[in-house]
Amino acid sequence: MSSQLTGNQQAIRWHPPAYDIRVESVPIPKIEHPDDAIVKIKLAGLCGSDLHTYRGTEELTDALTCGHEFIGEVVALGESFHNGVTGRPDLYADLNIGDKVVSPFTVSCGECHFCRVGFTCRCVESRLFGTPTTPGGQAQYVRVPRAGGTLYNLRDIVGAAGTSQSEKEDVTKLADSSLLLLCDILPTGVFAAFQALNHPKTLPMMNSCPYPQSSSFARFALSSKVLGAEDVSLTFAIVGLGPVGLCACISLFDILTSRGADFRIVAIDPVEARREKMNAIISTIANKGPHLHSIAVASIDESKDIVEKWTNGLGCNAVLEVVGNTSALTLAYELVRPFGSISAVGVHSGNQIPFSGRQLYDKNVSFDFGRCPVRAMFPAALDILLRRQDVFGAVGGTASLVEKIVGFDEAADTYELFDKGKCGKVLFDPWK
Amino acid sequence: MSSQLTGNQQAIRWHPPAYDIRVESVPIPKIEHPDDAIVKIKLAGLCGSDLHTYRGTEELTDALTCGHEFIGEVVALGESFHNGVTGRPDLYADLNIGDKVVSPFTVSCGECHFCRVGFTCRCVESRLFGTPTTPGGQAQYVRVPRAGGTLYNLRDIVGAAGTSQSEKEDVTKLADSSLLLLCDILPTGVFAAFQALNHPKTLPMMNSCPYPQSSSFARFALSSKVLGAEDVSLTFAIVGLGPVGLCACISLFDILTSRGADFRIVAIDPVEARREKMNAIISTIANKGPHLHSIAVASIDESKDIVEKWTNGLGCNAVLEVVGNTSALTLAYELVRPFGSISAVGVHSGNQIPFSGRQLYDKNVSFDFGRCPVRAMFPAALDILLRRQDVFGAVGGTASLVEKIVGFDEAADTYELFDKGKCGKVLFDPWK
Ligand SMILES: NC(=O)c1ccc[n+]([C@@H]2O[C@H](COP(=O)([O-])OP(=O)(O)OC[C@H]3O[C@@H](n4cnc5c(N)ncnc54)[C@H](O)[C@@H]3O)[C@@H](O)[C@H]2O)c1
Ligand SMILES: NC(=O)c1ccc[n+]([C@@H]2O[C@H](COP(=O)([O-])OP(=O)(O)OC[C@H]3O[C@@H](n4cnc5c(N)ncnc54)[C@H](O)[C@@H]3O)[C@@H](O)[C@H]2O)c1
Ligand SMILES: [Zn+2]
Ligand SMILES: [Zn+2]
Ligand SMILES: [Zn+2]
Ligand SMILES: [Zn+2]
Numbered sequence: 001m002s003s004q005l006t007g008n009q010q011a012i013r014w015h016p017p018a019y020d021i022r023v024e025s026v027p028i029p030k031i032e033h034p035d036d037a038i039v040k041i042k043l044a045g046l047c048g049s050d051l052h053t054y055r056g057t058e059e060l061t062d063a064l065t066c067g068h069e070f071i072g073e074v075v076a077l078g079e080s081f082h083n084g085v086t087g088r089p090d091l092y093a094d095l096n097i098g099d100k101v102v103s104p105f106t107v108s109c110g111e112c113h114f115c116r117v118g119f120t121c122r123c124v125e126s127r128l129f130g131t132p133t134t135p136g137g138q139a140q141y142v143r144v145p146r147a148g149g150t151l152y153n154l155r156d157i158v159g160a161a162g163t164s165q166s167e168k169e170d171v172t173k174l175a176d177s178s179l180l181l182l183c184d185i186l187p188t189g190v191f192a193a194f195q196a197l198n199h200p201k202t203l204p205m206m207n208s209c210p211y212p213q214s215s216s217f218a219r220f221a222l223s224s225k226v227l228g229a230e231d232v233s234l235t236f237a238i239v240g241l242g243p244v245g246l247c248a249c250i251s252l253f254d255i256l257t258s259r260g261a262d263f264r265i266v267a268i269d270p271v272e273a274r275r276e277k278m279n280a281i282i283s284t285i286a287n288k289g290p291h292l293h294s295i296a297v298a299s300i301d302e303s304k305d306i307v308e309k310w311t312n313g314l315g316c317n318a319v320l321e322v323v324g325n326t327s328a329l330t331l332a333y334e335l336v337r338p339f340g341s342i343s344a345v346g347v348h349s350g351n352q353i354p355f356s357g358r359q360l361y362d363k364n365v366s367f368d369f370g371r372c373p374v375r376a377m378f379p380a381a382l383d384i385l386l387r388r389q390d391v392f393g394a395v396g397g398t399a400s401l402v403e404k405i406v407g408f409d410e411a412a413d414t415y416e417l418f419d420k421g422k423c424g425k426v427l428f429d430p431w432k
Numbered sequence: 433m434s435s436q437l438t439g440n441q442q443a444i445r446w447h448p449p450a451y452d453i454r455v456e457s458v459p460i461p462k463i464e465h466p467d468d469a470i471v472k473i474k475l476a477g478l479c480g481s482d483l484h485t486y487r488g489t490e491e492l493t494d495a496l497t498c499g500h501e502f503i504g505e506v507v508a509l510g511e512s513f514h515n516g517v518t519g520r521p522d523l524y525a526d527l528n529i530g531d532k533v534v535s536p537f538t539v540s541c542g543e544c545h546f547c548r549v550g551f552t553c554r555c556v557e558s559r560l561f562g563t564p565t566t567p568g569g570q571a572q573y574v575r576v577p578r579a580g581g582t583l584y585n586l587r588d589i590v591g592a593a594g595t596s597q598s599e600k601e602d603v604t605k606l607a608d609s610s611l612l613l614l615c616d617i618l619p620t621g622v623f624a625a626f627q628a629l630n631h632p633k634t635l636p637m638m639n640s641c642p643y644p645q646s647s648s649f650a651r652f653a654l655s656s657k658v659l660g661a662e663d664v665s666l667t668f669a670i671v672g673l674g675p676v677g678l679c680a681c682i683s684l685f686d687i688l689t690s691r692g693a694d695f696r697i698v699a700i701d702p703v704e705a706r707r708e709k710m711n712a713i714i715s716t717i718a719n720k721g722p723h724l725h726s727i728a729v730a731s732i733d734e735s736k737d738i739v740e741k742w743t744n745g746l747g748c749n750a751v752l753e754v755v756g757n758t759s760a761l762t763l764a765y766e767l768v769r770p771f772g773s774i775s776a777v778g779v780h781s782g783n784q785i786p787f788s789g790r791q792l793y794d795k796n797v798s799f800d801f802g803r804c805p806v807r808a809m810f811p812a813a814l815d816i817l818l819r820r821q822d823v824f825g826a827v828g829g830t831a832s833l834v835e836k837i838v839g840f841d842e843a844a845d846t847y848e849l850f851d852k853g854k855c856g857k858v859l860f861d862p863w864k
Contacts, residue, residue: 113662113663113746114770114771116642116659116660116663117636117637117642117643117659117663117771118636118642118643118644118645118646119633119643119770119771119796121796122770122771122795122796194644194647195632198632198644198647198648199632200627200630200631200632201551203648204549204550205549206648207648210548210549210550210808211549211550211551211805211808212550212626212630212808212809212812213550214550215626215630216630216635216638216639227548227549228548230545231545231548231549314545324789326789329789338546338551338554339546339549339551339554339802339805344789344792344793346789346793347793348788348789348790348792348793349788349789349790350788350789350790351788351789352784352785352786352787352788352789353784353785353787353788353789353792354784355784355785356780356781356782356783356784356785357756357758357761357776357778357780357781357782357783357784357785357801358780358781358782360776360780360785360799360801360802361776361778361779361780361801361802361803362802363554363801363802364551364553364554364800364801364802364803365801365802366798366799366800366801367792367798367799368632368633368796368798369789369792369793369795369796369797369798370771370792370793370794370795370796370797371793371796373643373771376642376643376644377644380644
């Protein structure tokens with residue numbers, strides 16, 4: 001089934017120690033394992049996570065091919081892929097050369113405990129694209145390990161059980177630049193929102209039912225009460241308005257409005273350009289409902305006053321940390337109320353967490369850290385992607401999440417601009 | 433309604449800087465605010481939390497009356513208590529002199545947002561008994577602020593909606609030494625278990641449903657699967673087997689067996705006497721079911737091997753930290769699996785949390801810190817108390833949670849023994 005390509009390709013490569021991006025000619029990858037697929041890239045994303053490598057924070061010593069967000073077309077498959085394979089993830093039987101695929105940013109086998117349970121980003125075979133061992137997708141071709149567990153076949157998504165005919169048509173119509181958002185940033189935004197909304201410390205407000213009856217597995221001798229309107233109104237903060245923070249805000253807004261919840265969100269970034277983008281998005285997504293007043297965009301200092309005023313000094317029910325540095329965690333702690341939770345999706349460095357045990361005890365704080373299990377969040381992300389084409393659809397509008405699509409010749413400049421917060425989400429077209 | 437007492441009483445008092453416990457004669461407290469009640473103490477508990485003061489960790493400079501666990505009888509009430517009070521917690525209308533009451537270890541008004549939502553330990557009026565501003569219950573009398581929000585009237589518990597006649601009788605029959613456990617350690621143990629069992633990262637195993645469909649507020653385009661038996665078996669660790677750790681273990685065991693869950697628990701303490709008590713309790717609570725094999729008692733080193741072997745190196749689904757020091761948190765992190773959660777009820781000091789952001793990100797760890805909202809956990813705790821009279825009923829048996837009841841003359845010695853892990857739960861009878 002393998003139809004190997006030979007020769008060289010162009011790839012965006014990072015060189016140590018930091019800030020050194022070059023477009024280089026490297027060999028087209030080959031099938032190395034029966035479970036591999038080779039994907040010809042249509043679009044690859046530049047992401048805040050690439051900046052950790054770019055800035056040298058990872059202290060890597062070898063050059064690497066960047067990028068962990070890509071969509072494309074299958075051009076070669078290993079021996080594991082053939083009709084009639086059973087007992088393995090469906091894709092080993094289904095995937096064909098020519099199929100259009102979306103890839104989560106990590107490899108997942110689909111066969112281990114973590115994959116089965118939905119913790120796909122912690123698969124025992126996990127690998128992150130764009131790292132020394134797993135060349136990334138900012139290239140013309142990429143090798144995808146455990147491809148039968150890792151990739152989504154667009155054909156399968158369209159045909160999935162429970163998908164209505166009109167949804168199928170909508171998926172088919174999605175632009176490549178929209179689909180690319182499913183690799184990482186939209187599922188991660190949904191994940192950040194999901195963790196905040198489903199935390200046992202948020203459930204009383206979501207369910208109008210006091211703690212702990214608001215959760216499943218307590219045992220109760222007494223019957224439960226219903227909470228009044230003044231107790232169930234929710235206040236959230238989103239710390240960091242890079243592309244992932246924007247997705248987190250849109251997801252949170254979308255889920256809360258669809259539930260008719262009474263809520264407020266303060267969206268925070270020190271960089272003005274990032275706040276402007278957020279404002280443009282808000283006036284698009286919130287311009288019809290009664291909720292225009294419910295999102296404020298703020299600098300760090302402003303945010304403290306806003307939360308203070310909105311909540312009479314109580315603080316936020318939950319804070320979504322979408323930055324990945326110590327100052328963002330400190331701000332999150334300051335803004336959260338007692339018995340609140342912090343959903344931290346930022347990729348953090350080796351610095352120690354800036355809290356004492358006493359601080360966390362004294363506020364009954366909860367923390368959720370970590371990587372998004374993209375495969376598991378995919379259905380929820382696709383749903384939001386379809387319903388919010390006003391911001392996820394077009395490229396380059398004031399309220400568009402994707403700012404532009406550029407060729408590899410602009411790679412070094414684009415990394416630099418993105419690093420400085422001077423541009424938003426940019427995609428690379430390797431054939432431009 | 434107030435019938436003030438005058439004169440002096442005996443009280444167990446701590447003196448700075450550390451390890452200095454004296455029984456002293458101090459004035460009987462008086463009603464200072466209309467919402468106050470004065471309670472004549474029947475029994476007061478000595479608790480691991482008292483040790484933070486005892487050891488000088490709190491760096492307090494003034495002497496204080498110790499103790500935050502007490503049951504007793506109402507002997508004086510402020511002006512707020514009279515029949516016909518409306519719009520306030522029921523107890524302002526109901527409570528009478530002579531009523532038998534159980535007190536949570538913190539004051540809660542019953543009227544603020546936190547109280548209404550069930551986060552009662554973070555009441556805006558919160559005070560901890562046995563601190564400089566709020567004299568404790570290791571005395572003959574104690575003043576209870578916001579008593580209409582804080583206290584439980586045993587009569588009300590017995591008459592609560594949903595309580596069957598036989599339950600009412602069971603509650604009436606509970607020994608004082610059993611009721612005393614409802615002030616703190618049993619609800620806190622239940623809380624530790626509750627946080628672990630209801631965490632979104634545990635729910636897939638509890639619901640046999642993959643993440644995130646296992647939680648409430650995700651949006652899904654795809655239908656969900658059912659997890660197989662090999663994926664839903666749960667492994668827990670309990671770090672620290674003081675009285676609270678024992679209660680956590682009993683609660684976890686009780687909830688899991690009543691759900692028919694497939695689980696294993698490793699219960700860990702470096703002190704042999706503490707492990708022996710745990711073993712005695714286990715052979716009592718687990719001696720009939722098929723689950724005898726499912727709890728192991730271990731030293732710190734042994735625990736790592738056990739978890740390694742039980743889980744093929746994956747680690748625990750959730751760890752209950754019931755110690756309150758840095759080494760316990762470090763052990764919890766080591767034992768937890770990727771996408772696991774740590775329910776930390778230990779009272780921690782000002783030391784920084786011993787983790788880097790990267791460590792937490794890399795394992796997708798979740799943390800819940802903080803104080804138990806005793807009032808909110810009370811129904812669940814009472815339920816377990818009634819069903820586990822085999823360990824919570826008698827005093828002084830090998831498998832009894834309460835080891836002995838002593839007079840104030842043994843206060844200083846008892847503090848010393850308890851501090852060294854040489855005794856378990858001891859109660860003081862101020863009239864002995
Ligand atoms: N958990 C996951 O699976 C996952 C997936 C994708 C991205 N990420 C991480 O999420 C984070 C955000 O990604 P992105 O692409 O949006 O990155 P980005 O770098 O474009 O955006 C980060 C934003 O945070 C702002 N910021 C910096 N310090 C701040 C502070 N103290 N308070 C508020 N805002 C502050 C910056 O100005 C910037 O706009 C990164 O750490 C990235 O690595 C995690
Ligand atoms: N969150 C709450 O509301 C709440 C309520 C009550 C008690 N507490 C706290 O819970 C903790 C336990 O209370 P307790 O009364 O059982 O205290 P305790 O001091 O009797 O028990 C603590 C136990 O932990 C053990 N230990 C010490 N280091 C350890 C380690 N690294 N690994 C494993 N075990 C270790 C000790 O040997 C001891 O047996 C204390 O910090 C107490 O203040 C919290
Ligand atoms: Zn990314
Ligand atoms: Zn896997
Ligand atoms: Zn206590
Ligand atoms: Zn209150």
